[in-house]
Amino acid sequence: MMKILKRSLLLLLGIFLILTALVFSFPNQYGVSRSINIKASPDKIYALIAAPKEWKKWSVWNQRDPNMEMKYSGPESGAGAIWDWKSASQGNGGMKFFAVAPNQAITYELHFEGMGKPSTGAFTLENNNGLTQVTWSMTGTSEGNLMMKYFAPFMDKMVGPDFEAGLKNLKEVAEKE
Numbered sequence: 173m174m175k176i177l178k179r180s181l182l183l184l185l186g187i188f189l190i191l192t193a194l195v196f197s198f199p200n201q202y203g204v205s206r207s208i209n210i211k212a213s214p215d216k217i218y219a220l221i222a223a224p225k226e227w228k229k230w231s232v233w234n235q236r237d238p239n240m241e242m243k244y245s246g247p248e249s250g251a252g253a254i255w256d257w258k259s260a261s262q263g264n265g266g267m268k269f270f271a272v273a274p275n276q277a278i279t280y281e282l283h284f285e286g287m288g289k290p291s292t293g294a295f296t297l298e299n300n301n302g303l304t305q306v307t308w309s310m311t312g313t314s315e316g317n318l319m320m321k322y323f324a325p326f327m328d329k330m331v332g333p334d335f336e337a338g339l340k341n342l343k344e345v346a347e348k349e
Contacts, residue, residue, distance in 0.1 A: 217304055224267070294310075
């Protein structure tokens with residue numbers, strides 16, 4: 173009986189060591205990017221992405237949790253605008269807009285409690301023959317966070333569908349208003 177228990181523990185330890193080595197071989201960097209063409213002017217779209225309060229019109233994250241507690245600070249929109257939230261289903265976190273090019277691009281820092289280093293998100297708007305191509309991207313690093321290192325290779329599959337749904341909602345709102 174002890175021999176079986178000892179072998180089982182050694183087998184579990186071996187599996188754990190192999191999985192740990194595998195996770196350490198995963199890349200430290202991750203990136204997600206999605207684009208959509210919207211039949212609306214860049215200034216109209218920019219107004220919907222540069223003001224955190226406007227995100228509730230199109231973002232899938234707060235739509236998934238109607239009880240999400242949201243707090244805004246700083247300016248209404250653009251550089252320095254801050255959105256913090258607490259959510260049982262979506263996690264606690266926040267974003268701060270830090271670089272803007274009005275009607276062209278906005279960049280933000282995104283953090284979630286317990287997830288280590290923040291990610292950098294960005295929207296770029298490009299006028300394209302009467303349409304505006306909107307690209308939503310996010311990059312980050314998993315350095316120093318074993319859990320994030322495990323998820324890094326899967327970030328595109330995990331976050332990409334949210335970006336796609338958010339961009340689709342943004343398109344509907346921008347083309348309607």
